[in-house]
Amino acid sequence: MCGVFGAYSASGAPVLEDVYLGLSALQHRGQLSAGVAWTQGGSVHIKKGLGLVHEALQQNELAEIEAHAAIGHVRYATAGGTERENSQPLGANYAQGPVAIAHNGNLTNATALSSYLANRGAIFQTTCDTETIIQLMAHQPSTVQLEALENALTKITGAYSIAVLFEDCLIAARDPWGFRPLALGRRGDDYFVASESCAFEIIGAEFLRDVEAGEILVIDRRGVISRRLPITAQRLRHCSFEYVYFARPDSVIDGRSVYAARKNLGACLARGGKCPQNSIVAGMPDSGTLAALGLAQEAGVPFEAGVVRNRYVGRTFIQPTQRVREAGVKIKLNPQPGIFDGKEAVIVDDSIVRGTTAGRTVSTIRGAGAKKVHMRIASPPVRYPCYYGIDTPSSEELIAAQSDIEELRVKIGADTLRYISCEELCESIGLPREELCTACFDGGYLDEEESGGRLEV
Amino acid sequence: MCGVFGAYSASGAPVLEDVYLGLSALQHRGQLSAGVAWTQGGSVHIKKGLGLVHEALQQNELAEIEAHAAIGHVRYATAGGTERENSQPLGANYAQGPVAIAHNGNLTNATALSSYLANRGAIFQTTCDTETIIQLMAHQPSTVQLEALENALTKITGAYSIAVLFEDCLIAARDPWGFRPLALGRRGDDYFVASESCAFEIIGAEFLRDVEAGEILVIDRRGVISRRLPITAQRLRHCSFEYVYFARPDSVIDGRSVYAARKNLGACLARGGKCPQNSIVAGMPDSGTLAALGLAQEAGVPFEAGVVRNRYVGRTFIQPTQRVREAGVKIKLNPQPGIFDGKEAVIVDDSIVRGTTAGRTVSTIRGAGAKKVHMRIASPPVRYPCYYGIDTPSSEELIAAQSDIEELRVKIGADTLRYISCEELCESIGLPREELCTACFDGGYLDEEESGGRLEV
Amino acid sequence: MCGVFGAYSASGAPVLEDVYLGLSALQHRGQLSAGVAWTQGGSVHIKKGLGLVHEALQQNELAEIEAHAAIGHVRYATAGGTERENSQPLGANYAQGPVAIAHNGNLTNATALSSYLANRGAIFQTTCDTETIIQLMAHQPSTVQLEALENALTKITGAYSIAVLFEDCLIAARDPWGFRPLALGRRGDDYFVASESCAFEIIGAEFLRDVEAGEILVIDRRGVISRRLPITAQRLRHCSFEYVYFARPDSVIDGRSVYAARKNLGACLARGGKCPQNSIVAGMPDSGTLAALGLAQEAGVPFEAGVVRNRYVGRTFIQPTQRVREAGVKIKLNPQPGIFDGKEAVIVDDSIVRGTTAGRTVSTIRGAGAKKVHMRIASPPVRYPCYYGIDTPSSEELIAAQSDIEELRVKIGADTLRYISCEELCESIGLPREELCTACFDGGYLDEEESGGRLEV
Amino acid sequence: MCGVFGAYSASGAPVLEDVYLGLSALQHRGQLSAGVAWTQGGSVHIKKGLGLVHEALQQNELAEIEAHAAIGHVRYATAGGTERENSQPLGANYAQGPVAIAHNGNLTNATALSSYLANRGAIFQTTCDTETIIQLMAHQPSTVQLEALENALTKITGAYSIAVLFEDCLIAARDPWGFRPLALGRRGDDYFVASESCAFEIIGAEFLRDVEAGEILVIDRRGVISRRLPITAQRLRHCSFEYVYFARPDSVIDGRSVYAARKNLGACLARGGKCPQNSIVAGMPDSGTLAALGLAQEAGVPFEAGVVRNRYVGRTFIQPTQRVREAGVKIKLNPQPGIFDGKEAVIVDDSIVRGTTAGRTVSTIRGAGAKKVHMRIASPPVRYPCYYGIDTPSSEELIAAQSDIEELRVKIGADTLRYISCEELCESIGLPREELCTACFDGGYLDEEESGGRLEV
Ligand SMILES: Nc1ncnc2c1ncn2[C@@H]1O[C@H](COP(=O)(O)OP(=O)(O)O)[C@@H](O)[C@H]1O
Ligand SMILES: Nc1ncnc2c1ncn2[C@@H]1O[C@H](COP(=O)(O)OP(=O)(O)O)[C@@H](O)[C@H]1O
Ligand SMILES: Nc1ncnc2c1ncn2[C@@H]1O[C@H](COP(=O)(O)OP(=O)(O)O)[C@@H](O)[C@H]1O
Ligand SMILES: Nc1ncnc2c1ncn2[C@@H]1O[C@H](COP(=O)(O)OP(=O)(O)O)[C@@H](O)[C@H]1O
Ligand code: SF4
Ligand code: SF4
Ligand code: SF4
Ligand code: SF4
Ligand SMILES: [Mg+2]
Ligand SMILES: [Mg+2]
Ligand SMILES: [Mg+2]
Ligand SMILES: [Mg+2]
CATH class of the missing domain: 3.60.20.10 (Aminohydrolase, N-terminal nucleophile (Ntn) domain)
Structure with a gap:
């Protein structure tokens, strides 16, 4: 990108x-x-x-x-x-x-x-x-x-x-x-x-x-x-992943607000299944925050800033030495102490790519006292690489291409795991499916005909 | 600090x-x-x-x-x-x-x-x-x-x-x-x-x-x-401003969670007066966010990420040239487009020091379509300098030391402006007032006796 | 070069x-x-x-x-x-x-x-x-x-x-x-x-x-x-200026020692005219040193390190500010105090290009007490630009292209000024004239025929 | 220094x-x-x-x-x-x-x-x-x-x-x-x-x-x-080593020209013993050059720039890696090719400290074709450390403190080796011996009485 x-x-x-x-x-x-x-x-x-x-x-x-x-x-x-x-x-x-x-x-x-x-x-x-x-x-x-x-x-x-x-x-x-x-x-x-x-x-x-x-x-x-x-x-192919993850929430792309799209994605997740009693909703900062907020508001469950991101502890700030690797993902994302104690945690992220972050998050939140951890992903499973400018890993590294959703749930250690469908994605964005690219979710790439015979890839 | x-x-x-x-x-x-x-x-x-x-x-x-x-x-x-x-x-x-x-x-x-x-x-x-x-x-x-x-x-x-x-x-x-x-x-x-x-x-x-x-x-x-x-x-004097602004929300200081304190401060603001109908609550990022969340939850009014902060546009990133000064505070804080349209905005910040940010925020939010802008400050007015390690301006520059609250409201251009009291601050933190320093709010500095005759300042 | x-x-x-x-x-x-x-x-x-x-x-x-x-x-x-x-x-x-x-x-x-x-x-x-x-x-x-x-x-x-x-x-x-x-x-x-x-x-x-x-x-x-x-x-054209100025004295080029060539150039100058009584010979460091030594030895006149070059005061060390320009060439070349007092100075340099250094040197040496200053140049007058890789100024800036030798002597203020001829140059190097390029001295550039019709310049 | x-x-x-x-x-x-x-x-x-x-x-x-x-x-x-x-x-x-x-x-x-x-x-x-x-x-x-x-x-x-x-x-x-x-x-x-x-x-x-x-x-x-x-x-103690090595030749110190002192030191060496027939004189650049010139002029033997120093190859330019150490002193000092062939070389240096440079020089000059190599040192043997501001090694590292002159000659591999005496040093400078410090040559340090009882060292 x-x-x-x-x-x-x-x-x-x-x-x-x-x-x-x-x-x-x-x-x-x-x-x-x-x-x-x-x-x-x-x-x-x-x-x-x-x-x-x-x-x-x-x-x-x-x-x-x-x-x-x-x-x-x-x-x-x-x-x-x-x-x-x-x-x-x-x-x-x-x-x-x-x-x-x-x-x-x-x-x-x-x-x-x-x-x-x-x-x-x-x-x-x-x-x-x-x-x-x-x-x-x-x-x-x-x-x-x-x-x-x-x-x-x-x-x-x-x-x-x-x-x-x-x-x-x-x-x-x-x-x-x-x-x-x-x-x-x-x-x-x-x-x-x-x-x-x-x-x-x-x-x-x-x-x-x-x-x-x-x-x-x-x-x-x-x-x-x-x-x-x-x-x-033959048809438009606006990248749907821009709304999910890449674009800034205060942008409007092809007539649709990114902020609204993300909140809708969260609301959509809420409609997909009730949150348990005594649960709190938290987003993975920053990419999952707005979907979490949308979910919490639709579900009527309290939203908390449950995962803290240290602004000063990023790629450029801390080098991945032995000691740092031991400290693991903690250097970027910490659970808010005291928040999850005795609660069921509904954790929202925008997508799962390799799954490493997701796995660590679940265990961290559990370690912070959550009785259960429910992962909610504000997009369909990413199963195919993107050939249109976004740097996604090959299918072998895409965890959702290698496992079905139940296997994936077990791998990341969550109590439940839920995604949305491609239709829901398009509805949340507010554009017809035939104007959006969803190839990394459903494999529907530009074909020979669409590309006027210049296809190669 | x-x-x-x-x-x-x-x-x-x-x-x-x-x-x-x-x-x-x-x-x-x-x-x-x-x-x-x-x-x-x-x-x-x-x-x-x-x-x-x-x-x-x-x-x-x-x-x-x-x-x-x-x-x-x-x-x-x-x-x-x-x-x-x-x-x-x-x-x-x-x-x-x-x-x-x-x-x-x-x-x-x-x-x-x-x-x-x-x-x-x-x-x-x-x-x-x-x-x-x-x-x-x-x-x-x-x-x-x-x-x-x-x-x-x-x-x-x-x-x-x-x-x-x-x-x-x-x-x-x-x-x-x-x-x-x-x-x-x-x-x-x-x-x-x-x-x-x-x-x-x-x-x-x-x-x-x-x-x-x-x-x-x-x-x-x-x-x-x-x-x-x-x-x-003779008494303890833990700095109350640490809970309001300085400390990280995932810290616990002298037995009290900073996160909880900030949400309590917001809840306290909510109890201080009903939010208007058709209003939304937004925090000034990042320092006002948790109090805004606390207010929104206590008041039952939707919380929105209404003000966006560009992470990459800070002091070290952009120099204050002529062109940049014209662009003003926009380089750091932008209103979320479309969010405020036709709504009453309840904007929460942790404190007002010189008042420049506050004034600009009000006009920006209004420019983004808000019918009314209500400022809520999650601490008492800052009226006195701190001699205990926090770099506050002198009283002449402290806007709350120069104006009463109604004057201040007019200066920053808000429709309403509300603070909390020192008592409410201490309650929100959860420590007795005689264990907290509140000198920058009420002027109660360490005196000759308390300092064992070594006072100077 | x-x-x-x-x-x-x-x-x-x-x-x-x-x-x-x-x-x-x-x-x-x-x-x-x-x-x-x-x-x-x-x-x-x-x-x-x-x-x-x-x-x-x-x-x-x-x-x-x-x-x-x-x-x-x-x-x-x-x-x-x-x-x-x-x-x-x-x-x-x-x-x-x-x-x-x-x-x-x-x-x-x-x-x-x-x-x-x-x-x-x-x-x-x-x-x-x-x-x-x-x-x-x-x-x-x-x-x-x-x-x-x-x-x-x-x-x-x-x-x-x-x-x-x-x-x-x-x-x-x-x-x-x-x-x-x-x-x-x-x-x-x-x-x-x-x-x-x-x-x-x-x-x-x-x-x-x-x-x-x-x-x-x-x-x-x-x-x-x-x-x-x-x-x-049709013929060879080894650059004669390499022997005069560019190459390092400890190199041997096309079978001829640069060191020997430079000493020969000095000896040649000695044979061109007797040194006055009570004179001393000094070279402009570093480019004129070896010719000066050759001259002194051939003439039987004492060689002195009469001009000092501050190694640490060069282009990269000192910037040409106003103050530095006033100090002029002194920042690089100083006369040895006491050496020239009451003597006639025979100063040897490898070449004169724009003439600025030469002019300043004469007046500096005179200021150091020399009764007369005789300039000796260990090459013919540089009158034409080089098109073969050496960065010489255009003819307008070449002082020897603008004046005959007597005028030039007056311009630089020397009591006498002597050059060598192209023949002497080639003899000193030890190669036949038709194997050497001497175009910057005599204008004999590569012509249409020699360049196989690909001449352009 | x-x-x-x-x-x-x-x-x-x-x-x-x-x-x-x-x-x-x-x-x-x-x-x-x-x-x-x-x-x-x-x-x-x-x-x-x-x-x-x-x-x-x-x-x-x-x-x-x-x-x-x-x-x-x-x-x-x-x-x-x-x-x-x-x-x-x-x-x-x-x-x-x-x-x-x-x-x-x-x-x-x-x-x-x-x-x-x-x-x-x-x-x-x-x-x-x-x-x-x-x-x-x-x-x-x-x-x-x-x-x-x-x-x-x-x-x-x-x-x-x-x-x-x-x-x-x-x-x-x-x-x-x-x-x-x-x-x-x-x-x-x-x-x-x-x-x-x-x-x-x-x-x-x-x-x-x-x-x-x-x-x-x-x-x-x-x-x-x-x-x-x-x-x-009780007496003056102007540092004699300033004239020998440290000071710039165009300085005048305590009324004496450094340039003249160095040439005198060389002349003094010439008077100490005839140069062999068919010999040439060269100085170790830059510190031995002037004494070499003085020696050559006094002895009537040709002076040559026989040792070349690469100005751009110094401590700051080239790091002492394995490969560089193999190349040894060559990176700084090269013999002029062709000069020494079949001659006896009289090499003049200002002093010998540890002896490494001297030893390498002798073998390099011999390798360049010299029949014999005669080392001449324009100062007395350095046998004692300096406590007055010059960073000399301790006696253990001073080669002249560890060997008599004949042993030293053998160590550095020269055919002959000659120094001057302290008296000759003072005469060459032109100041009475009781106004000069010569402690690093003769061990005559400031004593208890001279230092008013404040001696310590
Ligand atoms: N193409 C992409 N490049 C980089 N980051 C991405 C991309 N797509 C999504 N992301 C972000 O990376 C996160 C992926 O996390 P996840 O797959 O759990 O772990 P990992 O860090 O191992 O890739 C998503 O939450 C999303 O914010
Ligand atoms: N001592 C302090 N030093 C720096 N920033 C502070 C301090 N106290 C509070 N702040 C932060 O600065 C903001 C003050 O804003 P405000 O007074 O409106 O504008 P200004 O930017 O003109 O000072 C507060 O919201 C708070 O987050
Ligand atoms: N092509 C060249 N580029 C740079 N320096 C040169 C060139 N040719 C000769 N020189 C050196 O520059 C010196 C020229 O000095 P001179 O003409 O008196 O003064 P100026 O410094 O004004 O050019 C010569 O002595 C020579 O050492
Ligand atoms: N106190 C000193 N510090 C550094 N260099 C010195 C000092 N005294 C003399 N020298 C220089 O160092 C050279 C000494 O060389 P030498 O003793 O042969 O070898 P080494 O390089 O092993 O010390 C002298 O010729 C002189 O120019
Ligand atoms: S494949 Fe995915 S990321 Fe690439 S353009 Fe299509 S929707 Fe966007
Ligand atoms: S004066 Fe204010 S900022 Fe300073 S220590 Fe007291 S409470 Fe904290
Ligand atoms: S013109 Fe002069 S400098 Fe150029 S190659 Fe010929 S001799 Fe050399
Ligand atoms: S001991 Fe030697 S170097 Fe030191 S001050 Fe005396 S003469 Fe100079
Ligand atoms: Mg993410
Ligand atoms: Mg703030
Ligand atoms: Mg020159
Ligand atoms: Mg030396």
């Missing part, structure tokens, strides 16, 4: 500090690296680094750059490895001019395209599928960059929400299925695009609308022009 | 990684600097640095040090300025041997003691009152370090919870009034002291008991011995 | 520390950046950074890498600008496999080649002419890397001494004119190539021979194979 | 950049750490760090500080260990005001003074004898700082050249024997003190005179006042 941001000021105001702030608001979408790109004197300039936005970039430095158009990117783990050169944005100064791209998503036919290009002399600098888009552009006959980009996009398939920078023009494009979110905002004469609407608040911009699936926005001095890719998808 | 930690392993196991982890769990008590001290080859060694624990110290490096006794410190703002040399622990190798001290609190007669010592040739390296304790020790006739320390402690007055390291011995001491918390823990043969009990969980130790007011624990190869300062306080 | 180094261990021993040491011995050839490349798991790995070798690279880190073939580079100023991405070695993983190149020299037809390549979809990552070689390779039909390299080399003209790394093979090649030096060394089964023979001593290797003009050495598990470029130069 | 520098601008101009430049010129006297101190707002400010001046300090930062009085220090190895807190200047804000000291030398009664002070409550922050002077001042009854300093100086014995800073006054003082050099300079109304006169050139100041043994200079707004310590030395 990644986050992209783009800014264009028609009035010529410098925008790199806005990009910095926007990326900070998208930090939850990627903590591995961060970068920005802008054009100056006819060529692309890029600054990027490893770590969080404030570690990778210098706000001060950016604030002093006089560029009125820029893009930015935060990066999660990717197929491309963690090396510095795979950080984004990627940029190039090729024959037709400067170009930089920030990409959220995953191309499913990148391998085929790469060997096609390599045989034509292309030298790849990265192992990142985003570079494929740039190389495709450079190998187009067209000397007009926008045309070259559109031609390139018709050759690729899979998930992409991209922000592209040309010499004096910002482009935003979303794949025909609309896998990953992409939003358009405005502040006076300045336009912004962002992976999520929550990034507009911080820069004082207003959220205008989602970029549509298959839409290409061309933003320059004259304003915003909307174009369409000459590819029509 | 600061946090202290100490570790002694009778079995001779290295303890510096435990100190690192313990300090991480106390990180909320101070983010300005962090440090550790240990003894080796008869002299004190100290590592300290600015910033968070993981910025100031190297976990790796510490893990390799073979010291079985050590102390550590995290530091908030202090009177001593932000310079590096004021970071703690402070250490010295003086005639009687090595000594290091980590101190949470504030001496009220430090100025008088300093000039007394300077006239006897003392050279102060820092402007930190902790150094006074060390200099006093060096100017005692006694050649036994423990005696010198006890003599020194009888000369000082005010708040101190200290961890002291001698060549092969760890001392923990708490002032006769018990202002700041201090807890004792154990893991097998290893003993630990920490500002808060929440620091034991992370290292797999169990919380044994609070260090008592006026108690001195001497921990060495033979175990733990309890001694008493030859000073008896 | 730059330095290149390559290492191949047939026995499979790790060589990156050797490359580090070799680059250190070539540090005088470039202080702007340093880098190394090696192959591992079928792809190229590169580490590079700005500054001196020990600033840009971590000896420790390199020592731990298990690569038995590697190349390295130190970089002076270049046309490509100082940006990080122009540092070398350059590497790429293209269709036929991994490749990395370290280049000393300057291509004279790079611009023409770049646009040819860009029109075929090539995306340039740097503004460095070395990348042209890699892009040319990628656009060759041949799937054998060595062939692709040889094809590429036949398309370029100008100066290049290169070390190239393929997956398991080290290549060293020198242009058909032999502009820049390149030497081959051996230690047991391990082979090394280096810009100068002085780099072998430090790693305990022995200097075998110069790589010849137009020669390609292929070094792999089976040993060293010598191949020839299918281009025959 | 260390270097001190002080600056006072009566016109109120900022002087910290001057101190930075002055310290750079004294860099040869200490490379372990560097620091500066100034007073501002009534208290001492200090910046110091490890490494060279430009590594330890930021020229930029210093240039912006508005202090018109300041001192600085560069530090070699010392008894105090390499820890950061032993870096100088040392400073303190004690009862009578701010004070900072930079010290070159070594007190011989520091241990006795320390325990005296510790028993009076003094807490030592460092293990550096300079702190003793500050603690002594703090324990004087006098409230006038200058008096307290003078009282303190009468209690100490040994070598000290110090620069002291009070609130608005710079003090320079030299011990009664004048062991270490100290010089006074002026630029307009600004006065400077420096360990060596060479430090004045770089800042455009003129060298006025040496500070005399036992003299105290008080420099403030009114100019320079000279005072005398109430201690008269």
